[in-house]
Amino acid sequence: LARPCSSVSRVQLLRSRSTRRPLPSESRPRPPPGAMSSPSDRGGRARTVGMTTTWSNVTVVRGENVCLSAASGAAKAGRLTALMGPSGSGKTTLLTSIAHRIPLTEGAVRFDGFAWSKALKRRVAFVEQDDVVYAELTVRESLTYLARLRLGLDAAGTKARVDEVIRQLRLDACADTKVGSAMQRGVSGGERKRVCIAQELLVEPAVILLDEPTSGLDSSMAQIAVEVLRDIAQRSDICIICSIHQPSSQIFHSFDDLYLLAKGKCVYAGPVNGAPAHFSSLGLKLPGNYNPSDVYMTWCTDGSLDEPARWDRILALSEERRAAVNIVEGAEANTLVEDTEDRYMLSWAQQARVLLEREWTLRKGNLFDWQQLYLHVGISILAGVMWFQLGYNERYIFPRFTAVFAIQIQWVFFPFLDNLPFVPMSMLHLGKELGVGAYRLSAWYVAKTTAALLPYAYWPFVHSTLIYWMVNANNDGAAYVTMLLILYLTIIQFQSLSIMLSAGVPGPRIMTVALLVMTAMFLFTGIFVPLAETPLPWLGYLNPVLYTLQAMAGVVIGWGPDYQCNDGAVNATQFPDICTGRPDQTVPAERALEQMGVWAAPGEAVGVVIAFTIFFRVMAFRFLKGRMSGKPNPVAAAIGAALAPVKKALTPGGGKAQGGSGKAGAGGGGPEPMQGVTVQRETPASSPAPEARSASGHTSNLHAPGLSRSGRSSAGNSTHTPGGSNAGSRAGKTPPGSPAQAAASPAASRV
Numbered sequence: 001l002a003r004p005c006s007s008v009s010r011v012q013l014l015r016s017r018s019t020r021r022p023l024p025s026e027s028r029p030r031p032p033p034g035a036m037s038s039p040s041d042r043g044g045r046a047r048t049v050g051m052t053t054t055w056s057n058v059t060v061v062r063g064e065n066v067c068l069s070a071a072s073g074a075a076k077a078g079r080l081t082a083l084m085g086p087s088g089s090g091k092t093t094l095l096t097s098i099a100h101r102i103p104l105t106e107g108a109v110r111f112d113g114f115a116w117s118k119a120l121k122r123r124v125a126f127v128e129q130d131d132v133v134y135a136e137l138t139v140r141e142s143l144t145y146l147a148r149l150r151l152g153l154d155a156a157g158t159k160a161r162v163d164e165v166i167r168q169l170r171l172d173a174c175a176d177t178k179v180g181s182a183m184q185r186g187v188s189g190g191e192r193k194r195v196c197i198a199q200e201l202l203v204e205p206a207v208i209l210l211d212e213p214t215s216g217l218d219s220s221m222a223q224i225a226v227e228v229l230r231d232i233a234q235r236s237d238i239c240i241i242c243s244i245h246q247p248s249s250q251i252f253h254s255f256d257d258l259y260l261l262a263k264g265k266c267v268y269a270g271p272v273n274g275a276p277a278h279f280s281s282l283g284l285k286l287p288g289n290y291n292p293s294d295v296y297m298t299w300c301t302d303g304s305l306d307e308p309a310r311w312d313r314i315l316a317l318s319e320e321r322r323a324a325v326n327i328v329e330g331a332e333a334n335t336l337v338e339d340t341e342d343r344y345m346l347s348w349a350q351q352a353r354v355l356l357e358r359e360w361t362l363r364k365g366n367l368f369d370w371q372q373l374y375l376h377v378g379i380s381i382l383a384g385v386m387w388f389q390l391g392y393n394e395r396y397i398f399p400r401f402t403a404v405f406a407i408q409i410q411w412v413f414f415p416f417l418d419n420l421p422f423v424p425m426s427m428l429h430l431g432k433e434l435g436v437g438a439y440r441l442s443a444w445y446v447a448k449t450t451a452a453l454l455p456y457a458y459w460p461f462v463h464s465t466l467i468y469w470m471v472n473a474n475n476d477g478a479a480y481v482t483m484l485l486i487l488y489l490t491i492i493q494f495q496s497l498s499i500m501l502s503a504g505v506p507g508p509r510i511m512t513v514a515l516l517v518m519t520a521m522f523l524f525t526g527i528f529v530p531l532a533e534t535p536l537p538w539l540g541y542l543n544p545v546l547y548t549l550q551a552m553a554g555v556v557i558g559w560g561p562d563y564q565c566n567d568g569a570v571n572a573t574q575f576p577d578i579c580t581g582r583p584d585q586t587v588p589a590e591r592a593l594e595q596m597g598v599w600a601a602p603g604e605a606v607g608v609v610i611a612f613t614i615f616f617r618v619m620a621f622r623f624l625k626g627r628m629s630g631k632p633n634p635v636a637a638a639i640g641a642a643l644a645p646v647k648k649a650l651t652p653g654g655g656k657a658q659g660g661s662g663k664a665g666a667g668g669g670g671p672e673p674m675q676g677v678t679v680q681r682e683t684p685a686s687s688p689a690p691e692a693r694s695a696s697g698h699t700s701n702l703h704a705p706g707l708s709r710s711g712r713s714s715a716g717n718s719t720h721t722p723g724g725s726n727a728g729s730r731a732g733k734t735p736p737g738s739p740a741q742a743a744a745s746p747a748a749s750r751v
Contacts, residue, residue, distance in 0.1 A: 050077025050237040051112040051123070051206040053098060056325040058107035060093050067093045069264040071107070072322035075241050075257065077206070080230045082252070082272070083243040084293065085261030086301050091243040092211055094261070098241070099126045099209050101435075111207065121437045122150070125200035129211040131192050132432045135181035136362045139171055139195055142179055145358045147202050149438045152345030165201050168235075169194045169228060190221030194228060200436075201232065208232075210242045219248055226254045249291040262300035267314050269321060282310045344437065351443035359451030367454060376463045379410065384470025391472075394566045394573060394587055397557075401596045403471045404553045405527060407464050407483075408490055411456070412521070412545055415491045419452060419498035420514055423624060424507055434628060441628060445621050449499060456491050460484075479559040483552055486606065490548045493609055496616035497544065503623035521545040526597040544612050551605035553598050562586035 053075045060068040068090040075081040085091050096102045098109050100116050111120060134142055143162045147153070151161060166175050171194055179195055180186010187195070193213055200208060213229070214222035226247075233240045233256075241259075244251075258275055260268040268278050275296065276286045284304060286295055299305055305314065346354070387403040390396045426448065434441060464487055467473075468480060498514075505513050524531065524540040527549075531540035540546055564586055565579030566572065573579035574595060575587050600608070 050239050052076050053109070053111055053207055053239050053241070054113075054325045055094075055098060055109045056107055056322050058094065058097050058109065059105045060090075060097060060102065061105045066264055068097065070318060070322070071261070071264075071266050072318065072325050073259050073266060073269045074325060075207075075239050075259075077239045078233055078237045079239070079256040080226075080233045080254070081239075081241045081257040081259060082247070082255040083241055083259050083261070084245075084247075084296070086297055087245070089261040089300070090264045091245075091261060095209050095211055095241065095243050096126075099124060101126065118437075121435065122203055123206040125203075125205040125208045125436070127196050127200055127208065127210040127213065128432070129213075129215055130428075131196050132428050133179045133181075133192060133195055133199075134358075134362060134429070135179055135184045135186060136365065137358075138176050138178050139187065139191075139198075140166070140175045141361060142195060143198055143202060145354060145361075146199055146433075146438065148346075148354050149351065149433075150203050150345060150436070161202060165198045168201070168232065169198045170224070171195065171198065188221070190217050190225060193217065193221075193225055197225075197229070197232075203436075204236070205238065207239045208241070210240070212243050212245060214244060214247065214251065222248070223251055223254070226251050230254055230256075246297055247293050249293070252291065252293040260296055260300070262305060265314065266318055266321070267300065267305060268296075282313060284310075344440065346439070348440060348443050351439040352447045355439065355444055355447035356451060359447060360454075363451060363454050367457070372459060373462075376459050377466065380463050380466035380470075383407075383467050387467075387471040389470070389472045392561055393564045394575070394579070397563055397587070397592045397595065400471075400473065400557060401553055402527065403467070403473060404556050405525070405549060407467050407473075408487060408548055408552055409522075409545075410463065411460050411487055411491050412494050412548070413518070415456060415495040416498045416514070416518060418455070419495050420502050420510055422448075422452065422499050423502040423627070431628065441625060442621070445624065449495070449617070452495060452499075453492065456488075456495075460487055460491060474556045474560045476559055479555050482555045482559075482602075486548065486552050486555065486602075486609075489606065489609055489613070490552075493544055493548065493613040493616065496613050496620060500616045500620035500623065503620050503627060525549055530597060544609070547600065547605045547608045547612070550598050550600045551602045551609060553596065554593060554600070554602035554605065557596070557598075558589050558593050558602070560589055562588050563592055 054073070056072045058068060058071045059066075071090070071094055083091050083095060093102070097104055097107075100109070109116060111124070137145070140162060143165060144158060147158045147162050151158060153161065166172055171191060174187045174191050178184070178186045179192060186192070193216075197208075197210070197213070208229075210229070213225050217225060226242075229240055229242065232238060242255075253272060255272050257270065258268060258272045259266065260275075268275055270278065275292065279286065279296070279299070282305075284299055286292060305311060344351070383403075383406050387399055387406070390400050390403065430441075430444065433439065433444075461484065464484065468483065473483075474480065497517075501510060501514055501517070520539065521543050522545070524534070524536075524543045525546050526540060531537045534540065564584075565575065575591060578587055578591065579585050
C-alpha cells in the first residue's frame with residue numbers, strides 16, 4: 001500500500017507515544033487451552049487464557065427465512081478476526097450465535113473444544129453496536145463500579161485493575177470526563193466505544209465478540225479502535241472477533257484473519273493475506289489500486305460468485321472446513337473455566353450496596369432543582385389560599401376533608417406517572433449486566449426501587465407542610481408527624497403500583513392502561529359520589545387511593561377537636577340529632593368522619609396500604625423476572641386478548657397489519673435475515689419520548705438514561721486508495737477484471 005492519508009497520521013502519532021509491552025509469547029510460554037493462569041502471574045487474580053473458538057454447521061432459520069446456512073470456521077486466540085459481508089449476509093446472526101444469544105437451528109459452537117455453559121458468561125464478552133453506557137458517570141466511575149461487581153477485589157486491587165484497563169484502552173486523557181451521550185456532552189464517539197470495550201475487558205475474558213465497533217466513527221478514530229483491539233489480542237492472548245461492514249484498506253489489513261459471508265454462506269475463511277490467492281483459484285483476480293475489502297464485497301453482491309462452478313467450489317471448501325473443525329456433539333461443559341456456583345463475585349448484600357452507591361452517583365446531581373422548588377411551593381400556596389385557615393365549625397367539615405385529599409393526591413399522581421418508564425428505561429443496561437453475570441436480579445431490583453425514592457425525599461415535606469399549616473388542618477404535632485408518615489407510605493405504594501404496570505404491561509399500551517387505572521382511582525374515592533350509590537361499589541374497595549385517604553382523614557380530622565354546630569336559623573345542620581339549637585353544642589370528630597364516609601380506623605387503613613404495597617412490589621418483581629427470562633406475560637396476554645376484537649374492528653383490511661423489516665440488534669432480539677430475502681416483522685408502536693423533567697425532579701423518558709446510540713456512518717469505513725485520498729465506498733462499483741464488468745452498463749456500475 002502507498003502512504004496513508006493525513007487523517008491516519010494521528011493514529012501513528014498516538015501509537016508512537018504509547019510504550020510497548022512484551023507480547024505473551026516473548027515473556028512466557030502460553031498455558032494449555034482452557035487452563036487457568038496462576039494467581040502470581042496476574043497480581044493475585046487467576047484468569048482463563050485465550051480460547052480458540054470453533055463453530056460447525058451453524059444454521060439459523062426463522063420462519064421461512066434462512067438467516068445463516070451451514071457456517072463453519074474457527075477463530076484462534078491471540079488473533080483479530082474480521083467477520084465481513086454485505087448487509088443481510090448473516091454477520092450479526094453468526095456473532096450472536098457464537099455468544100449464545102439466539103438459539104441455533106442446527107450446528108454447534110465450542111470454546112477450546114468444550115460446550116457452552118453458564119460459567120462461560122464471564123469469559124465470553126459481547127460488545128453491542130450501540131453504546132450501552134451511563135452518561136452521568138465518568139469513565140473511571142463506570143469502570144470502577146463494574147469492576148467492584150464483577151471482580152470482587154479489595155479497593156486497591158479494583159483501582160489497579162481499572163487503571164490498567166484505562167491505560168490499555170488509551171483512555172487516560174478522558175478518565176475523569178463524563179461518558180456523555182447524544183443528549184449530554186461527554187467523551188468523543190471513539191472514546192465512548194473504547195469505554196464499552198473496557199467494560200468487557202475488566203474481567204479478562206478469553207473471547208471478545210464485537211458487533212461493528214467502528215460504526216459511527218471517522219477514519220482516524222476507527223483506525224485507533226481497531227489498532228487497540230489488535231494490541232489487546234496480541235498482548236493478552238485473547239480471541240477477538242469483530243463484525244465490520246466495509247473497512248478502509250488500512251483497517252482491513254490490521255486484521256489477522258478474515259471470515260467472509262455472502263447470502264448466509266461462508267465464501268472465505270483464513271488469513272487476510274491469503275484471500276487474493278483463494279479468489280484467484282476461483283478465477284477472480286484482485287485488481288490493483290483498489291481496496292481489497294471493496295472488491296470482495298462487490299464480488300459478494302454483483303453475482304460474480306453465483307457462477308455454478310465457483311459456487312460448487314465454495315460449497316466444497318465449506319464441507320472441508322466443517323470436517324476440519326470436527327466438533328464432537330455432546331461434549332461436556334468446560335468446568336475448567338469457572339464453577340457455576342461462583343459466578344457471582346459478591347454476596348447479595350454487597351451487590352445491593354454497590355448498586356445503591358452507583359444509583360446515588362447517577363441521581364445526586366438532579367435531586368435539587370430550582371424549577372421543582374417553584375413548582376411545589378407554587379402549588380402549595382395556591383392550595384393554601386383556597387383552603388386558608390379553616391375553622392372548626394360544622395360547615396368546615398367537608399372543606400377540611402377535601403383539603404386532606406388535596407394534600408395527598410399530588411403524591412399519588414407524581415410517583416405513579418414518574419415511574420411508568422422505570423422498566424423500559426432500564427432494559428438495555430439491565431439485560432447487558434445480567435447477561436454477563438454481574439449481579440442478581442433481586443439485588444438490582446431492591447437497589448433500583450430504593451434509589452427511585454430519592455427524588456421524593458424532601459419535596460413532599462415542603463409541599464405538605466406549607467398546605468398543612470396554611471389550611472390549619474390540625475394543630476396537634478402528633479397528627480402532623482403521622483400525616484407525613486402516611487404521605488411517604490402513599491408515595492411508596494403508588495411507586496410500587498407504577499413499577500408493577502411498567503414491568504407487566506407492554507410498552508405501547510402502558511400509557512393507556514395507566515390512564516385508565518388513574519382515572520378509576522381518582523373517581524372511586526367516595527368524594528364525588530358515595531360508593532354505595534355507584535353501580536360498582538366494590539370497585540371502590542379495591543382502590544388504593546381510598547385507603548390512603550381514609551388513613552390521612554382519620555388522623556387529621558379524627559384527632560382534631562370537635563366542630564361547633566351550625567346556627568339552625570342561618571345554616572341548616574347536617575346533624576339534627578346532635579345540633580338541636582342549644583348554644584355550645586358540638587359535633588364529635590367521629591361523627592364528622594362518618595358523615596364524610598370514613599369508616600376505617602387509621603391503623604386499619606394503614607395496614608391495608610402496607611398490604612397493597614407488598615403485593616405491588618412482589619408482583620412487579622415477578623413480572624420483571626418473567627420479562628427478563630423471556631417467558632410469556634399473562635398480563636400482556638390478557639390485555640391483548642381483551643383489545644383484539646376492538647383492534648380487528650378498527651384496523652382496515654380485517655386487522656392485518658404490515659410489519660416492519662430490519663436488521664436485528666446485537667442484543668439478540670432476532671437474527672439478521674439473509675440478503676435478498678424480505679422479512680416482515682411486527683413492529684411495536686412507540687411514540688417519541690423526548691427528555692422531560694418530571695415532577696419529582698429527575699429526567700423521565702422511555703429511553704435508557706445515559707444511553708448513546710451510535711448511528712451507522714460510512715466515515716469510519718472509508719476507503720483509502722493507494723494514492724492517499726479518502727475515496728468513500730466502492731462497494732457498488734465493479735472493479736476492473738471482474739467478469740460482471742463487461743455486462744454492466746455505466747449506469748449500473750455504481751449504487
